[in-house]
Amino acid sequence: MSEPQPNEPPTTPGRTPHGPFRPGDQVQLTDPKGRINTITLQPGKLYHSHKGSVPHDDIIGSPEGTVFRSTGGTDYLAFRPLLADFALRMPRGAAVVYPKDAAQIVAMADVFPGARVVEAGAGSGALSCFLLRAVGEHGLLSSYERRPDFADIARANVEKFFGGPHPAWRLTLGSLEHALAETDVDRVILDMLAPWECLDAVAKALVPGGIVCAYIATTTQMSRVVEDLRAHGNFAEPHASETMLRTWHVDGLAVRPDHRMVGHTGFLVTARRLADGVTPPARRRRPAKAAHPEPAAPGVPAEPPTAPPATPGRPAES
């Protein structure tokens, strides 16, 4: 493949993030203190800071990883922003999916190049960018968003990241449970308050073997979506998980976890679509008694759940 040349027309940075810097590219300039400024390259313009200026024309045509000295003598290291950088810095309407969770969604929902994927809600479009990267230009990502103001933000962010409309992306304004139009869908990703309200529509849209993946913020939502998936009848046993990321400080002999971390983002629940007419196989592990207490007879106070006997060193079953 030939390298794009600096004088080629405006680029699609999210789609071809390589080669020398070109007009239209976003560039992250990092100063010696690690502060980052993101600019969009335009011939003839200057990047100004209180440490002097850097002409965009000096950056255009240079390889990534070049250092530019401002007129005030400060060095700036220039790279194209990664999608993870872009997602955390882009304008937000709704809260975005963090890169650690986006990566896990792509993995656990097994999103592959060429897949037909439905997503709701689009929110700020962060997850849409990761999913578009995963399905590629020959796949389909159909995103639904019920708030027009958030849909506008999502569209602006996706188009900014990919340098224009992405050929695989469709954005529909509306609630997924009413508006979902696609059939023969491989994957459905739900990032919304009440994913259980969409399960009928999702079951209709998914191919047998397809995956529904819900990203939810609280344990009560996780419980509801898992129980409703089990009760639905069209899905195999759901799988629930949480992903924790701990970054590390590594400097000489000082090698330790960073003092600060993002303590909680959300939970993932995935389940596969059964073939039509198939009854989900019975679960072989009997649930713990306390998990599903008997409803009390009218007028009789409910028994408090008894804790299973603890075995030292082994967590009690739940």
Ligand SMILES: C[S@@+](CC[C@H](N)C(=O)[O-])C[C@H]1O[C@@H](n2cnc3c(N)ncnc32)[C@H](O)[C@@H]1O
């Ligand atoms: C947390 S945000 C999604 C953030 C998005 N994944 C991102 O990374 O930028 C949840 C969004 O779902 C939308 N929403 C909630 N229920 C919906 C539904 N039933 N159909 C479509 N959109 C829905 C909300 O308006 C909101 O914008």
